[in-house]
Amino acid sequence: MTENIVTAPNMLADAPPGTLSARDFHSGATPIWCPGCGDYGVLSALEDALATYGRPPHEVVLVSGIGCSSRLPAYTSCYGFHGVHGRALPFAAGVKLARPDLEVIAVGGDGDGYSIGGNHFIHACRRDLDMVYLVMDNRVYGMTKGQPSPTTEPDWDSDIAPGGIGLRPFDPLALALAAGATFVARGFSAQPHDLATVIVEAIRWPGFAFIEVLSPCVAFRREEFDWKASVHPVKQTIENDRAAAHAAILADDGFGLGVVFRDYRRLKPAPEPQRVTLAEIESEFRIGA
Amino acid sequence: MTENIVTAPNMLADAPPGTLSARDFHSGATPIWCPGCGDYGVLSALEDALATYGRPPHEVVLVSGIGCSSRLPAYTSCYGFHGVHGRALPFAAGVKLARPDLEVIAVGGDGDGYSIGGNHFIHACRRDLDMVYLVMDNRVYGMTKGQPSPTTEPDWDSDIAPGGIGLRPFDPLALALAAGATFVARGFSAQPHDLATVIVEAIRWPGFAFIEVLSPCVAFRREEFDWKASVHPVKQTIENDRAAAHAAILADDGFGLGVVFRDYRRLKPAPEPQRVTLAEIESEFRIGA
Amino acid sequence: MGRSSLAIVFAGSGGAGAMTAGELFLRAAATAGYYGSMNRLFGPQVRGGESAALLQISNLPITCQPDNFDLFVALDWHKVDQFAAEIPLTENSIILADPQSGPVPQNVARSKARIVSFKMGDPEATPLERALHGKHTNVFAAGAVGCLAGIDPAKMRAALSTVLGSKAADVQRLNAASLEKGAAAAATLALDLDLAPPKPAPRWLLTGNQAIAMGSLRGGVRFVSCYPITPATDLVEWLAPRLQQLGGKLVLAEDELAAINMVLGASFGGVPAMTVTSGPGLSLMVEAIGLAVAAEVPAVIIDVMRSGPSTGIPSKTEQSDVNLAIYGGHGDAPRIVLAPTSVRDCLFTGEWAVYLAESLQTPVIVLSDQALGQAHQVIDPKPDRPPPLARRIELPASKFKRYATDSDPVTAMPPPGTPHGQWVGEGLTHNEFGIPVSGAAAHAAQLNKRARKLAQFDPGAWWGDVWGDGDTAILTFGSGAGAALEAAVALGAAGSPTRVVALRVLSPLPLAALATSLKGARRIIVMEQNQGAQLYHHLLAHNAIPPTADSMARPGPLPFRRAEIIARLAAQV
Amino acid sequence: MGRSSLAIVFAGSGGAGAMTAGELFLRAAATAGYYGSMNRLFGPQVRGGESAALLQISNLPITCQPDNFDLFVALDWHKVDQFAAEIPLTENSIILADPQSGPVPQNVARSKARIVSFKMGDPEATPLERALHGKHTNVFAAGAVGCLAGIDPAKMRAALSTVLGSKAADVQRLNAASLEKGAAAAATLALDLDLAPPKPAPRWLLTGNQAIAMGSLRGGVRFVSCYPITPATDLVEWLAPRLQQLGGKLVLAEDELAAINMVLGASFGGVPAMTVTSGPGLSLMVEAIGLAVAAEVPAVIIDVMRSGPSTGIPSKTEQSDVNLAIYGGHGDAPRIVLAPTSVRDCLFTGEWAVYLAESLQTPVIVLSDQALGQAHQVIDPKPDRPPPLARRIELPASKFKRYATDSDPVTAMPPPGTPHGQWVGEGLTHNEFGIPVSGAAAHAAQLNKRARKLAQFDPGAWWGDVWGDGDTAILTFGSGAGAALEAAVALGAAGSPTRVVALRVLSPLPLAALATSLKGARRIIVMEQNQGAQLYHHLLAHNAIPPTADSMARPGPLPFRRAEIIARLAAQV
């Protein structure tokens, strides 16, 4: 199958006139999040990004699963759906496929996205629909009060896994890359301004844009507040060269922030089929006189 | 968490005395496979490998999901389980965790393993239990009569996806690698002898050993018989260097056969907890007089 | 003057082409003006194993499998006898077999059917021709049966070319020759299988799966997401290109969890959406069905039932997902469950399901089964159509509350893109605005809102079909309805007036209509094809039948036949 | 001589430590020799929001929540009034509140309870001390209530140090001081809350979740795989270290699909295995439960029910998974469904479930609920234990057929590693050797084999609990049983003899025993905590109750209380 190179036209476009502000994307509902939870920073970065991007709230759909982080949609003024645990991505895909005119953003946590939702994650990377997936990774199941997730360090002690789960954590960026993602980035909730910039770029990306956001859990992973000292910008954004991107991700300490990889190579879309009417379809059944 | 280097003691051991033959692993049941199906070659390679490895059939458990390929367990004389579609790996993990003394081998197809079972696949790579996972990849759902799977070429025409599914196929080896697999190999059903060698090595590998086997579907993918002309040995087996392995896999045309990657680095297992009795546990509840 | 119906089997091993013979014959007979139906049997092999085409041709609509087959055409005998239980023969049946195929297998011979030796295949073909082009035994046999049944040879030729499609000209020519030769050879047989003259009329030839698919398109479904599963896959394979040509989308999901959630997403987006599956897939979907109930998202779920539990017998029929469809899912999650009463009714029920889902903002499960879904049938083409019902989307004049409980329980559901209509679909217990809350009052209010939606759903005359008013009532659904009706007709003729009630709405049970339909019945028998008597217990659970009602339940995969029902009714008195 | 029971609430916002006060008080009272129980309420915040500890202390075992609370201790008033519906107060109740916390919120004041001003916290502590060590208002309040109830101060001190655990010495010292000061301050209040002297005996303090976990360990479970879900997670969190210390394994699966399949794998391996979940997880497991039925693999599945459908109210109770547990799954897949009748019975039922699963080679679902699971209760420590039953593993003398149908339906299931025992577990319809087949006869034979296993299961005396023989019968299960019993006692005392039947076996229904237990009852009311009257309809479905029986069903999350039941019974006459 031949390939197309997309130049992502709207990537190059100027930001639309700033008629919207972050406030326009705020619902006013009170988050149930613990004071100090990293997810507040993500919410504000997202509101900023949407204002910058400039489509009105009613043309944006936020889809989530279940978890602390998955509560986010109701805190915005957009259309939203708070579905079941782990299924944000297929729901979002359904919205986008049925309504390509809408801006679709799926959000959730590391448990929702990498544990129960892992299969949808890799398949969404492969399916490459034009949407954003933003994971607030706190390396714990916050909502169920502190169990290790697929990104938790192997020796993190918890009631359910005394002494640590003993498994090498997933690197979500590597997984996304191996599954075929065309846009892979990492952000940090305590740097909402930079995060907003990445989100805007992700929204403009004409395919599946994955953003892993480090978002500390103040209740169960206090030590994650030290992430502030660890983060640093990624060395460079790698384009098209997937092997180089893998090498860069593996060489990184897991705290490099920014867009890690963009792949402009695309498959040619199938030609539009010829249109028919319902009556024509029915006529296929006709037999006899 | 500190790391251990495993030297895989039984990797170095000689093959046990050849008291068993491939026939000892044959159940005599007649496969429902189409004449010429690639899976026959896999079955015979597996029987050979088990004979070479030398544990008797009653100490081996073969676990599968649903699909043509997943019918394999009943064709051997081992213990087996033919479960539901996509769940071979968690079932096999349950067997292995409960009974580490057994030899556990999960088998199945590309639909079973990479589509409905995709989440278990990546988590099994991460969990790294001492078992083998062998996927008979024919790039199609054979059992349901010919729909594109996650490894199917984007332009393969079928009733359900006229003109092609239009998605870039998964590279299962890249996915396994990104998910943390420590042993990654590719085999070909039409080269059962080489495949048997790889299987023996996989059985001996003290962790999760993944073998992707190209296994043509004569009924729905006749063109796959041309794979004979395409396959070639991999350039080298890469050890420990995951980035290099990614690069090698991406550089390969998808037809390189052999062991692609081995990772000897391991996490230190958690220390054994102190033993208690049921009565001691009950005494925790005691209160009062 | 000829018989009014004829039941024929073509059977043979892999290459023998029993299915082609069956399709060709069915099409020819249908074109000639007969009603007809064809069911298919396959051996365990994935492809190319032995198979049998079970046909009926008649001057009346066909709604169930025959008590016995009149004619069994053995293209060869290779493993064909494994189908014996599914192909009842009697002493009055005729077996047409080539002596070269060897002796009739015991399982088949046991029927004492009359065996007629019949050399099949072109006696004049050279060995080279045979090797190059196959023996066309199947087309030869079809030609023979066409002649015996008195089907117009021109219709046979036309059907052959339709069935062969775009095959090469020489293939067409050789097959056409075999067809003629078969007819010629049959003329030498002294067999009386002549059908009464047909009554041609414009008809449709289609499967139950195609009929449901067509109904759903009529209903407005423009998004389908699914994961392949027998015996539902051919439904979506038929649908895929057509849906695209209508501007819709069919997506192959990674699993059933994704499929149903994609459907909910598309539906949330404002597009009527559907998924199609069988038992194992439905089991995987019940969590999301509960979400659709709680968040009030329309969705159509087609379950083409097969023998269960677990993987069961994927290619064979049963009606054992009744419990799952009605009761599957945690929490109180009532939904609508429908079942088509015939292949023809699949068109109606498929369309109606969409209207109900959309207008009530609820999941609707349609329980079809393999016997309906994969039966090829000739039907009358203009079945009733349900009046269209649409989703309520207009914003209220007052403040918009997506989950308002103080009004009509069906509340506005504006699609994304509607200014000022923003809402968040919510699967947690929520207040009227959709914000999660955990109080008992809000919980009860929303449960009641949803219950009221179903309570106000009035299926009108479409709750089910009633035939007759005999004092014995057979209460059934789905593919059982046709056989029950035939049994009732026979029983009535024999002096035991019997009525048949076929439920189209299995849940919520149409209690009042059901009571009316059963009025005066002194004996009620609930007939269904599963071991657990699932419908029977469901009816008892809601006092829809008296505790004294009988159950006639048995598992699949054998279809109910008229004779079995009559015998069971007699035995149970 | 003092009252025989006392119901107390400690409530306050995040930092106020209502739970610690409750735990400390419960432990002290239990050590002193009282029965007791504690339920917990939390606000919507994930952590640290407002909370309330609902306690009862009594000289009799406690089995349900009280009609009203005697004492409401407000550590502060921040958002505490959201719990009002769950904390019934009357004019006879007393509210103890610090005037500094501001006025009593309307929702609470509406009860007309007597408000008693009470300065909480150490009046002598310096601001620096308070800033450094917190105010210990909660411990102060617990000390006060201990004094009012007449709990031995030494027991209060001991309980405090247990609850504080390994906290630093100065923290211990300051808290101990607060405890004393609270007691001293309370002595100045003219309140009569004195309890009658306790009747000490060896007792256990545990939650229902812990009791099920302990029961399962006694039953031999040595493998658990699960995915976290409220309110089941604390069960596995308690179990995890202990299981390891017993040489078993607890695995955190990637999802519930993996969890249940891992359980089946471990069980196939020969190790009794269990998973623990709540409604959404159970929904995801039904496909594999059908596999366990078909392939005949033992498995214990604990469902700690919460309010549904969909995500519902994760932290609150309901009994709405009855349908799913009994009927969930495609095909005919009967299984055993049990429900513990009390926290104490969780020990028994947890253990019994393992024996039934193992001995009948079938999945067993245990329906607990949040109200049982997360209730801390003081119980008598030596409940009955069921006699151990084990898996049949010995190979027969004759040729081994894993799925033999000609004998005892429970056939040998040798674990892998057994020479000559090889078999392949099969979810497809299979013959006696486990080879997939598609014939009707084999299909029926295996369905019958499995049905016979359940038919021959005789629960003996453990099918359920019966109290009394009044002519009104309340038929219920799970956490409803205690409240029903209290209502029955009260009704009997008031001249309306009422019996209570609590089912331990919900499926297959113990029809004969149930009929005996209901003999002579002129009125039957099925009481359950869900909207759909799921148990009621299940009983009707099997003619286990007459169509005239009444239903008393309402959704959660409010618990049934004695007063509500009495009122409903009176209203329905």
Ligand SMILES: Cc1ncc(C[n+]2csc(CCOP(=O)(O)OP(=O)(O)O)c2C)c(N)n1
């Ligand atoms: C099917 C199902 N299983 C389990 C749960 C329980 N559950 C709710 S949230 C959650 C994990 C949340 O973790 P994550 O996605 O990382 O979100 P966080 O709370 O950390 O933001 C789990 C296991 C559920 N709601 N549904």
Ligand SMILES: Cc1ncc(C[n+]2csc(CCOP(=O)(O)OP(=O)(O)O)c2C)c(N)n1
């Ligand atoms: C839950 C569920 N969904 C769908 C199916 C139907 N199904 C059976 S096998 C199969 C795909 C098999 O493909 P693969 O694993 O590649 O095996 P192959 O037949 O190609 O060897 C599907 C979709 C099923 N049995 N269960």
Ligand code: SF4
């Ligand atoms: S528990 Fe953790 S993730 Fe959840 S709201 Fe609190 S801080 Fe945030």
Ligand code: SF4
């Ligand atoms: S359909 Fe394909 S995969 Fe299945 S048995 Fe036939 S050749 Fe093999």
Ligand SMILES: [Mg+2]
């Ligand atoms: Mg998390």
Ligand SMILES: [Mg+2]
């Ligand atoms: Mg395949």
